[in-house]
Amino acid sequence: MAKTILCVDDSTSMRLMVKLALNGAGYEVIEACDGRDALDKARAGAVNLVLTDLNMPNMDGLTLIRQLRALPTYKGVPIIFLTTESDESKKAEAKSAGATGWIVKPFQESQLLGVVKKVLG
Incomplete structure (x- = not known):
């Protein structure tokens, strides 16, 4: 079964770029437009990895990580920051x-896939 990745970014084009790269490598991608949206989707069903931007409206990436880590299901789930910071x-x-890790934008597709494969095993 394909591993599921939650991609959180307020930029539609960034989500699309990440989704295309990950879908091409056989991963399933759930998109969220900000931290609040991501938290709702994370609570709705467990994912194997979270890729999140830092600066977003409604709830930023740091707050999202803290909220996810407070949920028992997300204690051990890898969370990667994907940001310009x-x-x-x-x-x-x-x-x-x-x-768990940090990828600076703009990123190479191979770099993204390398990090994802490393943390998902």
């Missing part, structure tokens, strides 16, 4: 919130 203090904050 490359600031070390933001990375440290994300790590303490429970982020």
Whole structure:
């Protein structure tokens, strides 16, 4: 069965780019437009991996990670930040919130797939 990835980004084109790359590699993708939308979808059904942007309206990526980590089903689920931010203090904050990894935009498709394969095994 295909692994399911929740892709959270307020940019439709970014979600589409991620979805095309992941679908092409055999993953199923659920899209969410912000943290609040992502949290609703995450509660509706478990996913194997969460890819989230940092800066979004309604609920940012850091808040989303903290909320997901508070749910028993998401304690061990890998969460990767996909963001334009490359600031070390933001990375440290994300790590303490429970982020598994970090990919800086713009990214190469091969880089994205490499990280996804690594964390999903």
